[in-house]
Amino acid sequence: MASVTLQNLTKSYAGGALKAVNDVTLDIEEGEFLVLVGPSGCGKSTALRMIAGLEEITDGAVWIGDDFVNDVHPKDRDIAMVFQSYALYPHMSVYDNIAFPLQIARMPKAEVDTRVQEAARILELEAYLKRRPGQLSGGQRQRVAMGRAIVRKPSVFLMDEPLSNLDAKLRVQMRAEIASLQHRLGVTTIYVTHDQVEAMTMGHRVALLKDGVLQQVDTPSNMYNKPRNTFVAAFIGAPTMNLYWATLEGGNDNLGVRLGSHLLKLPAHARAEHPGLERYAGKRLIVGIRPEDVADAATVPNTDPVNKITAEVDLVEALGADVIVHLGIDAQAAEVRSSDSLDEIKADESKSRCVARFTAKSDVRIGQTVTVAFDTERLHFFDGETGEAIRA
Amino acid sequence: MATARTYDPELLRAEKRRRENMRRLKGLGLHALLIALLFVMLYPVIWMVFSALRPEAEIFGDMGFIPTNWTLENFVRGWQLYGNLTFTQFYINSFIICALAIVGNLLACSMAAYAFARLEFRGKWFLFAIMLGTMMLPIHVQLIPQYIFFLNIGWVNTILPLVVPKFLAHDAFFIFLMVQFMRSLPSELEQAAVVDGASYWQRYWRIILPLSMPALATTAVFTFINTYNDFFSQLIYLTDTDRMTVPVALRLFLDPSGGSSSFGGLFAMVLVSIGPVLGFFLASQRLLTKGIATQGIK
Numbered sequence: 173m174a175s176v177t178l179q180n181l182t183k184s185y186a187g188g189a190l191k192a193v194n195d196v197t198l199d200i201e202e203g204e205f206l207v208l209v210g211p212s213g214c215g216k217s218t219a220l221r222m223i224a225g226l227e228e229i230t231d232g233a234v235w236i237g238d239d240f241v242n243d244v245h246p247k248d249r250d251i252a253m254v255f256q257s258y259a260l261y262p263h264m265s266v267y268d269n270i271a272f273p274l275q276i277a278r279m280p281k282a283e284v285d286t287r288v289q290e291a292a293r294i295l296e297l298e299a300y301l302k303r304r305p306g307q308l309s310g311g312q313r314q315r316v317a318m319g320r321a322i323v324r325k326p327s328v329f330l331m332d333e334p335l336s337n338l339d340a341k342l343r344v345q346m347r348a349e350i351a352s353l354q355h356r357l358g359v360t361t362i363y364v365t366h367d368q369v370e371a372m373t374m375g376h377r378v379a380l381l382k383d384g385v386l387q388q389v390d391t392p393s394n395m396y397n398k399p400r401n402t403f404v405a406a407f408i409g410a411p412t413m414n415l416y417w418a419t420l421e422g423g424n425d426n427l428g429v430r431l432g433s434h435l436l437k438l439p440a441h442a443r444a445e446h447p448g449l450e451r452y453a454g455k456r457l458i459v460g461i462r463p464e465d466v467a468d469a470a471t472v473p474n475t476d477p478v479n480k481i482t483a484e485v486d487l488v489e490a491l492g493a494d495v496i497v498h499l500g501i502d503a504q505a506a507e508v509r510s511s512d513s514l515d516e517i518k519a520d521e522s523k524s525r526c527v528a529r530f531t532a533k534s535d536v537r538i539g540q541t542v543t544v545a546f547d548t549e550r551l552h553f554f555d556g557e558t559g560e561a562i563r564a
Numbered sequence: 565m566a567t568a569r570t571y572d573p574e575l576l577r578a579e580k581r582r583r584e585n586m587r588r589l590k591g592l593g594l595h596a597l598l599i600a601l602l603f604v605m606l607y608p609v610i611w612m613v614f615s616a617l618r619p620e621a622e623i624f625g626d627m628g629f630i631p632t633n634w635t636l637e638n639f640v641r642g643w644q645l646y647g648n649l650t651f652t653q654f655y656i657n658s659f660i661i662c663a664l665a666i667v668g669n670l671l672a673c674s675m676a677a678y679a680f681a682r683l684e685f686r687g688k689w690f691l692f693a694i695m696l697g698t699m700m701l702p703i704h705v706q707l708i709p710q711y712i713f714f715l716n717i718g719w720v721n722t723i724l725p726l727v728v729p730k731f732l733a734h735d736a737f738f739i740f741l742m743v744q745f746m747r748s749l750p751s752e753l754e755q756a757a758v759v760d761g762a763s764y765w766q767r768y769w770r771i772i773l774p775l776s777m778p779a780l781a782t783t784a785v786f787t788f789i790n791t792y793n794d795f796f797s798q799l800i801y802l803t804d805t806d807r808m809t810v811p812v813a814l815r816l817f818l819d820p821s822g823g824s825s826s827f828g829g830l831f832a833m834v835l836v837s838i839g840p841v842l843g844f845f846l847a848s849q850r851l852l853t854k855g856i857a858t859q860g861i862k
Contacts (some may be wrong), residue, residue, distance in 0.1 A: 246758050246759045247759065253755075255752045255755070256752075257750060261756075261771060272770075276760055277761055
């Protein structure tokens with residue numbers, strides 16, 4: 173086990189014109205499971221490959237434990253990597269695939285055998301040791317790749333989207349297996365994914381990247397409940413958070429948020445949690461609300477009538493346990509394209525869609541006009557110019 | 565509203581039969597044409613096979629296609645060329661040269677190809693372009709300087725000029741072939757090996773080489789065929805009769821000075837000499853078409 177420290181890590185291409193990873197500073201503690209998440213092309217895999225030593229570092233530094241490893245060969249970094257494609261050697265048996273790093277290290281045969289058998293037992297691969305990768309299912313191949321990583325007993329595991337080639341059901345199963353394996357082995361793990369569900373369910377902490385820039389590093393719960401900016405708010409959570417342009421109205425005890433023609437009353441609790449809101453009185457800002465905080469008013473009778481809005485039902489997606497409802501509301505949606513540029517937070521006049529997650533009890537139909545209740549205690553507030561969350 | 569539609573099943577069946585007959589007729593015609601063309605092309609070989617199986621005197625005396633007297637005498641006499649010199653010796657010579665050429669090409673060309681395909685070094689593309697350029701040099705341009713060079717170092721009348729260049733990655737075509745193949749291998753396989761601690765040599769020997777089996781098989785087959793059939797270089801570099809190879813030895817049946825030539829023996833031995841090429845090709849055909857590289861991916 174070892175900690176991993178990234179300091180101002182940068183990867184530039186085309187003489188610095190393009191920055192795949194931009195000034196990322198991050199401390200990953202010993203035994204921690206950190207998930208690097210972000211949309212395609214955000215630089216997460218490049219960052220991982222720089223930690224592995226497969227990509228040259230343009231600027232900044234990487235430490236593994238107390239060792240400065242910028243110029244250390246991958247094999248000497250005491251890491252093991254699981255690739256997206258698994259990268260199993262197709263001409264070798266499962267046994268030889270797992271044993272390969274140990275054979276390369278010239279470990280005695282008996283020791284190799286013990287370690288391979290142990291890894292196979294942990295991953296339930298004992299019955300397949302003589303097979304070739306081509307004769308295994310996707311999940312089994314994934315486990316062989318894991319076996320090749322754990323057999324070396326490295327200080328750090330690096331995983332580059334290891335589940336992206338599996339079908340949805342197997343992915344859920346393997347997700348739990350990897351998380352429990354990491355918990356059991358206690359090895360520091362950096363896991364790259366574009367799937368925010370993986371990020372939220374597997375990691376102790378999640379680091380979200382956008383265009384090579386680190387947006388937020390936090391626990392999954394904080395990423396969800398306290399997003400630092402509109403990009404994090406929109407990226408984490410499915411369906412995504414509803415974001416609207418709004419104006420803050422009223423005084424100290426009577427603060428309200430104007431969404432289109434509606435004025436939502438802010439409870440004392442929300443005001444206390446966002447003291448910085450006072451500064452925005454009379455100004456435009458972005459208000460966010462998660463789909464589960466928009467309820468069918470018929471199923472929550474005790475809502476303050478002020479916080480109820482009537483809306484048209486555009487689409488209903490029944491998921492069984494709950495219902496995703498697409499509503500048309502009278503409010504101006506804020507489209508988030510980037511969190512670090514004011515120009516790109518654009519007001520989209522034509523759009524006023526609101527996605528809500530109703531309980532299965534709700535029986536709304538397409539075309540119906542419903543009354544929805546906004547949970548105003550759970551509103552998120554962002555600066556209209558910077559997109560940063562408004563807190564203190 | 566759906567409209568009522570009718571059709572005649574009998575008419576449909578008749579149409580289907582007519583189309584089926586037409587298809588068969590076309591197939592038959594095409595096959596007949598191909599068989600006729602095949603016969604024209606194979607005629608010299610068939611004629612040679614029958615000539616080898618008829619007495620010497622009948623070869624040019626009897627214009628009939630099928631021999632009237634069948635005999636294996638040509639094979640026996642052909643094999644024992646004269647004195648102690650039999651084709652056993654020529655085959656041994658040919659096989660030694662072929663085996664060494666194959667080993668040399670496989671090792672040297674694959675190493676050069678690995679460097680060009682996977683390693684980064686200064687001047688790589690320039691060297692690659694020069695290597696490709698050598699493919700365009702006609703053999704006749706290289707022949708005399710090479711002969712003089714080998715003569716000066718005393719290698720003429722040994723197998724060294726035929727074999728040593730193969731160990732020095734002399735065949736640019738095979739390097740090119742393997743470079744193209746190795747480039748198609750997933751780079752993640754090698755990166756995984758890098759993280760696993762494998763050195764350049766281990767990556768080449770344990771990962772890239774086994775995965776390049778189809779390209780290696782192609783190289784082996786073509787090296788064998790080229791070397792085995794290489795009459796010209798073997799003729800100029802091997803002068804002693806006991807060092808001669810099969811294609812050079814076949815020439816001994818003919819007397820260029822107009823004396824007695826043994827056409828029966830020649831045809832019989834030419835027939836036998838086709839065997840190894842055909843056998844080698846058939847044996848390695850499976851490898852030629854087998855692509856195993858991507859099985860471990862995804």
